[in-house]
Amino acid sequence: MMKCILLFLMFLLLNCVLVTHAQEKNSLENSIVITSRAQKTQVYTNNNKLQVNISPKDVLKFKAAGSVSYSDFGAIGNGKTDDMDVIAATHAFANLHGLLVKADAGATYYIGGKERRAVIQTNTDFGTATFIIDDTDVKNRNAAIFTVSSGLKPIKLENISSIRRNQQKIDVPLPGPCLITVTNSNIKQYIRFGLNQNDGSSQTDIFIVDKNGKVDMNAPIIWDFDQITEITALPIDENLLKITGGRFTTIANKAESKSTYYSRGISIRRSHVLVEGMQHNIKNEGDHGAPYGGFINIGNCAYVTVKNTILTGHRTYSAIGAAGKPVTMGTYDLSVNRAVNISFVNCSQTNDINNNKYWGIMGSNFCKNLLYDNCTLSRFDAHQGVANATIRNSTLGHMGINAIGSGLLTIENSTVRGRSFVNLRRDYGSTWHGEVVIRNCVFVPAGGKSVSASLISGFYSGQHNFGYTCYMPERITIENLRIDDAIHPDNYQGPAIFSNFNPEMKDNTYQEKFRYVKTNEVILKNITTASKKVLRLSDNPFMFKDVKVKTN
Incomplete structure (x- = not known):
């Protein structure tokens, strides 16, 4: 009983x-x-x-x-x-x-x-x-298949009315380490220029603090916030959550080719996550379809590693952009947004990294400390800013390295097959507020096609307000670089450090409404070319006349 x-x-x-x-x-x-x-x-x-x-x-x-x-x-x-x-x-x-x-x-x-x-x-x-x-008949294209989440609840912070760039502490007690997200909706930044023009995004930042509010200065606050309209602490899980294995195949959507992004994958919204040994394939892509926002979509979290994983680039489709003209739509298998300390280690893709029929595999916004290590992928891309990024032991395909942001951009022991070695995105002001270091690398311009090679490319007219002051890297250090430019046009004068960022800026009569802070110095050591032609400054020597080039 x-x-x-x-x-x-x-x-x-x-x-x-x-x-x-x-x-x-x-x-x-x-x-x-x-x-x-x-x-x-x-x-x-x-x-x-x-x-x-x-x-x-x-x-x-x-x-x-x-x-x-x-x-x-x-x-x-x-x-x-x-x-x-x-x-x-x-x-x-x-x-x-x-x-x-x-x-x-x-x-x-x-x-x-x-x-x-x-x-x-x-x-x-x-x-x-x-x-x-x-994905041929989806009820809600925004609903992820898997969402990796934390059981810890977000904390709305009160009584913090402003924060400053490089501030070392916020005065608030917390239950433990947290990821802080802060927004000032009264200020617009990243006001996009070009065919995909827009009115910008609200000023935002994301950073890590300990339980006493001390900021991790490896990922510092990068903006001054005179006002704060929202600030939230996302508690960081201390234990590592592991997701291993799995072979995933997406049967591609047949929707109209417009910017109605599909998010039918794995959404990671928890800190301290390891994804390892996964593979994603794509089937039945036709002559049209809506783009994808990333099979692995990482956001509002920190300390995430994707390792030993094979991905697939999506087919590129066109739509009418905001300027009323046709544009190719970005479509991704990897997407990272508002995240800190994110690493991709020993990752590759199933399709040819040099085939421009497929869009570049990765895109990111508002991130800090992104890493590619031993990856073979078609692109690294930072849209609306990354603070600190490292690419090492990797090969980048036809879309190469596209970045705007701040801090230190390091590329070492890597091969880049894009049209330039680093492209500073023109649609966000070709800005990098910090330094670039290129070490022990190989550059194959446009994957070996006949082009006039340049290491750092971009465009800045000085007539568009991006919502922030735009900078070129203050210092660029290039050591042990091999430029494979054996195939080149007949009138090729040799590779340039800088592309022609503004063909209209030919003399002092050209006036910028919005100042562009140029590079202070370039340090060169052991640069070799297959063409045997010497590395030169630019097709626009006037624009870069004050740059100091040091050869060791």
């Missing part, structure tokens, strides 16, 4: 805990309700609300094992039956009990177009399983 009473009480306790936790997570996990009634373990929907019942016996079994698999909840894994509800339910239960999630070895999970996402808060091993993501 006593044994029966104890079992009944255990059942009630489990049922109560599971339902309560589900209520707290409803907004995050698409209204998943978990119960533990004395019935079989099953997953079903009721008015699009996901109902999950786990028998008390299975609860005890899963907790004792420390892990749970998709098949434990009824996943078929035959590549035809939509298993998304079961996948979401499995992760919801694992999150509740802190369990490892394992995909079933050799299974193929089909994921259709319904709106359902799986929230990952525990270690996940996708192993040798295959996931087919069918």
Whole structure:
């Protein structure tokens, strides 16, 4: 009798805990309700609300094992039956009990177009399983398939009315290390120029502090905020969450070719995450389609590493831009936004990094401390600013290195096959407020095509207000660079340090409405060319006449 009473009480306790936790997570996990009634373990929907019942016996079994698999909840894994509800339910239960999630070895999970996402808060091993993501009929293109999230809640900060560039501390007590995001919506920056012109983005910054508010100066505050309209602390999880393995295939959408971005991948919104051993392929791209915002999409977090991962570049499509003219649309397999200390290590792509039929694989905005190490990818790109970036032991394809930002940009032991070695993006003012170091590298201009080579390219008319003062790198140091310019035009005069940033600036009569702060000095050591022609300053020597070039 006593044994029966104890079992009944255990059942009630489990049922109560599971339902309560589900209520707290409803907004995050698409209204998943978990119960533990004395019935079989099953997953079903009721008015699009996901109902999950786990028998008390299975609860005890899963907790004792420390892990749970998709098949434990009824996943078929035959590549035809939509298993998304079961996948979401499995992760919801694992999150509740802190369990490892394992995909079933050799299974193929089909994921259709319904709106359902799986929230990952525990270690996940996708192993040798295959996931087919069918984007041909999607209910909500903005809904990620997997969202990696933290159980720690954001904290709205009060009584901070301003912060300053390079400020070392904010006066606020915190529960532990936090990622601080700050915005002043009254100031617009990154006011884009060109065919994709826009009115800019609200002034923003993101930085790490400890529990006492001390700023990590490896990723300092980069703007003065005279006003703050929003400031939030995102607590940083201290333990590393690991997501390993998995073979993912996206069946590409057939939507109209316009800027209606699809986000049907893995969204990482938690700090301290390792993604390792993953592969993403793309099938059935046709002559049109909407662009993608990144299969791996990292944002509002810190300390994320993507390692030993194979990705795929998306086909390039055109649309009518903001200026009313056709433009190619950016479309990405890697996307990083408002994030700090993000590393890509030993990553590559399935398609040719030199084939311009495919758009450059990575884009980023508002980031700090980005790293490529031992990567073979078609592009590194920082749109709306990166503070500090490092590319080493890597090969960059046809779109090369595109960057604007600040701090130190380091490229070493790498090969770049873009039209220039570093392109300072003209649509955001060709600005780099800091230094560039190029060391032990090879430059193959335009992948070996016949072009006039330049190391640093960009454009600045001085007539457009980008919302900030624009700078060229204060100092550029180039050591041990081999320029493979054997194929070049007949009138080739040799590679230039700088491209012609402003063909109209020929003498002192040209006036910039908005000042461009030019490079102070260039330091050169051991520069060799296949053409045997000497590295020269620029096709526009007047614009760069005050740059000091030192040869060691």
